[in-house]
Amino acid sequence: MKNHKSKLLFWDILLLVILVWVDQFTKHLAVLRLKNQPSVSVIPGILELSYLENHGAAFGILQNQKGFFVFTSVTFLCVIVYVLCKAPCASKYTRLHILLIITASGAIGNLADRLRLDYVVDFIYISLINFPIFNVADMYVTFSAAILVFQVLFVYQENDFGFLSFRQKKSGI
Numbered sequence: 001m002k003n004h005k006s007k008l009l010f011w012d013i014l015l016l017v018i019l020v021w022v023d024q025f026t027k028h029l030a031v032l033r034l035k036n037q038p039s040v041s042v043i044p045g046i047l048e049l050s051y052l053e054n055h056g057a058a059f060g061i062l063q064n065q066k067g068f069f070v071f072t073s074v075t076f077l078c079v080i081v082y083v084l085c086k087a088p089c090a091s092k093y094t095r096l097h098i099l100l101i102i103t104a105s106g107a108i109g110n111l112a113d114r115l116r117l118d119y120v121v122d123f124i125y126i127s128l129i130n131f132p133i134f135n136v137a138d139m140y141v142t143f144s145a146a147i148l149v150f151q152v153l154f155v156y157q158e159n160d161f162g163f164l165s166f167r168q169k170k171s172g173i
Contacts, residue, residue, distance in 0.1 A: 004089045012084065012101050019105035023136040024112065030123035030135075045128060052122040052133045066114055073111040080104045086163045095155075099148045106140030 034040065034051035041048050056063040080100050087093045113120040122133040 008089060008097065012097060015098070015101045016105050016108070019102060019140060020108050020112070023105065023109035023140070026136045027109075027113065027121040027123070030121055034123055039125065046126065048125045048127050049123050050125045050133055053117075053119040054122045054133070055119045066118055069114055070111065073107050073114075076107055077104055077111075080107075083164065088163055092156075092160070095151060096148075099144045099151065102140050102144035103148070106137040106142075106144070109137030109140070110135075 030049070030051055034049055037051065039048045039050040056065065057069070062068065080103060084097060084100055087096060110120045120135065120137075122135045122138070124135060124139075125131070125133045
């Protein structure tokens with residue numbers, strides 16, 4: 001059991017490192033190729049690459065609230081680590097592990113930007129619907145959270161999350 005938990009931890013960390021690297025690399029490319037440049041049309045009328053230094057959250061809310069974002073991200077990451085540590089090694093929790101690692105990767109990617117730069121580098125713009133400019137980390141968080149909500153509502157059963165209870169199990173004495 002302990003060996004299985006160690007293997008799972010290895011794969012969790014490897015996936016996390018790869019995903020954070022991809023996010024940071026794409027942001028690095030955005031800085032190199034897009035900063036102080038006009039938008040680049042990838043699919044005309046649908047998708048553009050456009051550099052933005054985002055000092056707030058989605059849709060430009062909470063501008064210049066770095067402390068709040070750092071606190072929220074660290075708290076969120078602590079909850080994810082807690083759940084990952086408590087989750088049983090059973091195969092039915094593999095999806096949970098993957099989704100939480102993807103979510104954590106997005107949180108770490110944007111947290112790294114905020115700590116290092118005081119803003120988040122955004123560069124993906126869906127012009128078709130005039131959607132706010134975002135980045136790869138945002139996609140990680142959005143997609144994994146949506147899939148996680150679906151999994152919790154329609155796949156997992158309520159008793160599948162008993163491992164998160166703070167209550168001690170009573171012995172049958």
